[in-house]
Amino acid sequence: MYDPFQIDRLIDLWLAEDIGYCDLTVQVMIEPDEQGHFYMNAREPMTISGIEIAAAIFRRYDKRLDVEVKVKDGDVVEKGAVLLTVRGPARGILTAERTALNIVQRMSGIATETAKYVAAVAGTKARLIDTRKTTPGLRMIEKHAVTSGGGLNHRLGLDNGVMIKDNHIAVCGGIGPAVARARKSLPTLTKIEVECDRLDQVGEALAAGADVIMLDNMSIPDMKAAVELVAGRVPLEASGGIRLDTIGPIAQTGVNYISTSKITQSAPAVDIGLDEAE
Known part of the structure; x- marks a missing residue:
């Protein structure tokens, strides 16, 4: 869940970026007392995310705007669905329109892509998780x-x-010493995950007391072997090169988690519009 306080700060940055000194178009064309009534609509099927943030953008720019949200995050909607309505001073609506659309299109695009991956692992024990490969400044909302x-x-x-990766292991002189160093200073309830790209490393990480083991860019046979070796003693995460067409067989190996950057880095924005109400 995102922090509303942080969202307000982000909205101010987004609006300042788009508007600059002023919205010149509405200033020269739209009278201050002119009113508008518009609705935001889905122009293709999608999973919704960021709709309350879009509403908050309108309200933050002009507190006089009346925004009514019609759906909630996580809803799956068809083409033509009305997502929100906004009415009030036309200048405010038209100035904030693009910022609001940009955010909900981006977030709903990620949610829609994520839902495809989640569907691809349905019926297995594997759960889909994201990565830190997000747009700088937008991580909170993308996650x-x-x-x-x-x-x-x-x-x-x-x-x-704590995520112990290959370079950490190299500096510390091995998986065992790396885990020992981390454990010595770690807060009691914080977990240690160790990245392994070979089966022998999985055994080392298990012996060293890792709480989670990542199987990085391993083949399907090696993942199956790792699942048998660990035998449920710690969770296993598969990562590296995960795509929609490969995630199903990976889930069938018995891993607990599958992480991919495709759902954030590569998700296309969905098509959402703001049209005048009749």
Whole structure:
């Protein structure tokens, strides 16, 4: 879930970026007392995310705007669905329109793509999780969008957990020493995840006391072997090169989590419009 306080700060940045000194078009064309009534609509099927943020953008720019949200994050809608309505001073609606659309299109695009991956692992024990490969400045809302599509969040940031990767292992002189160093200073309830790209490393990570083991870019046979080796003692995460056409067989290996950046980095924005109400 996103922090409303942080969202207000982000909205101010987004509006300032788009407007600059003023919206010159509405200033020279639209009278201050002119009123408008518009509706935001889905122009293709999608999973919704960011609709309350879009509403907050209109309200923050002009408190006189009356915004009514018709759907909620996580809803699956068909083409033509009305997502929200906004009425009030036309200048405010037209100035904030693009910022509101940009955010809900981006977030709903991520939610829609995530839902496809979640559907692809249905019936297995595997759960889809995201990565830190997000748009700078938009991580909080992009990770919220993942949850709207039925996925789970991995670390929100570097301060959320210990992820021991190949370069950490190289500096520390091995998986065992790396885990020992981390465990020595780690807060009691914080987990340690170790990235492994070979089966022998999986055994080392297990012996060292890792809480979670990542199987990085492993083949399907090696993932199956790792699942047998670990035998449920710690959760296993598969990662690296995960795509919609490969995630199904990976889920069938018995891993607990599958992480991919495709749901955030590569998700296309969906088509949403703002049209005048009749």
